Structures are given as C-alpha cells and as structure tokens.
Amino acid sequence: MNNLTRAAARLLTGSTYALLGYDAWRTPGVRVDLAAPTLAAIRRHLPIPHEDERLVRGNAAVQTIAGTALALGILPRPAAMALIGSLIPTTVAGHAFWASTDPVAKKMQTVQFVKNMAMIGGLIFAAADRG
Structure with missing residues (x-):
C-alpha cells in the first residue's frame, strides 16, 4: 500500500x-442511559467509578484524541489500538441488540453492532500496518 493510500485511509477513518x-x-x-446497564454489570466484577456520564465522556475523549492522532498520522498504530479499546465497550453498551424486545429497535441495534464490528476490523488493519 502506498503512502498516499495510507494517509487517505487514516484521515477518513480517524x-x-x-x-x-x-x-x-x-x-x-442518551449515551449515558444506554451505557448504564452495561456499566452496572461490569461493576459487579470490576471496581469502576459510579459516575456513568464521566465514563462516557472519558471514552469519548479517547475517541476524539486517538481519532485525531490517527487522522493526522501521529502514532497511528497506538491510536488505532486505543480506538479498538474504546469501541468495544461502546459497541457492547450502546448496541446491545440481544437485550431488545422491540423487533424494529432490535434490527437497528443489530445493524449498528455489526457496523461497529466492521469498524473494529478496519482498525485492526490500521494497527497492523507497518507503513
């Protein structure tokens, strides 16, 4: 892959x-409300803070900083890894299709979950890229 292609891919993704x-x-x-059940479940096993909004904002800050770094080509591999780490809880907490009883909402959350999995796949490529 040439450098121009890498730069474009990083800019678009980041x-x-x-x-x-x-x-x-x-x-x-609403992200705080969506995350609350997942965060409550995690708290049963791990000592994480009880301020759900702070956790959501912290995750958002990681995405903002790592996304900007990836877009600018600054430490792209660590930036991609940080985004993977950030996107996993976002996907589980925000798109828990398995918990939905409404068929329309379940379909929408399934689509978003699968889309995020594809985004994680793209980030794995970025993290593995040695160029």
Whole structure:
C-alpha cells in the first residue's frame, strides 16, 4: 500500500472517530442511559467509578484524541489500538441488540453492532500496518 493510500485511509477513518467522539464528549445525553446497564454489570466484577456520564465522556475523549492522532498520522498504530479499546465497550453498551424486545429497535441495534464490528476490523488493519 502506498503512502498516499495510507494517509487517505487514516484521515477518513480517524476523522470519523474524532468528530463522533467530540460530539459524545460535548453532549453525552442518551449515551449515558444506554451505557448504564452495561456499566452496572461490569461493576459487579470490576471496581469502576459510579459516575456513568464521566465514563462516557472519558471514552469519548479517547475517541476524539486517538481519532485525531490517527487522522493526522501521529502514532497511528497506538491510536488505532486505543480506538479498538474504546469501541468495544461502546459497541457492547450502546448496541446491545440481544437485550431488545422491540423487533424494529432490535434490527437497528443489530445493524449498528455489526457496523461497529466492521469498524473494529478496519482498525485492526490500521494497527497492523507497518507503513
């Protein structure tokens, strides 16, 4: 893969996380409510803080910073790894299709879950890239 292709891929991928992460940090809103059941389940096994909004904003900050770094080609492999680590809890907490009883909501959450899995796959490529 040539350097121009790498730069374009990093810019397109990273900028998505930078923009969406910034929006989530600025206005966490419903994301806090979506994350609450998953965070409560995690707390039964791990000592994480009880401030759900702070956790959501922290995750959003990781996405903003790592997304910007990836987009600019600054430490792209660690940035991609940070995004993977951030996207896993986002996907589980935000798109828990298995917990939905409404067929329309379940379908929408399934699509978002699968989309996020594809995004994680792209980040794995970025993390593995040696160029």
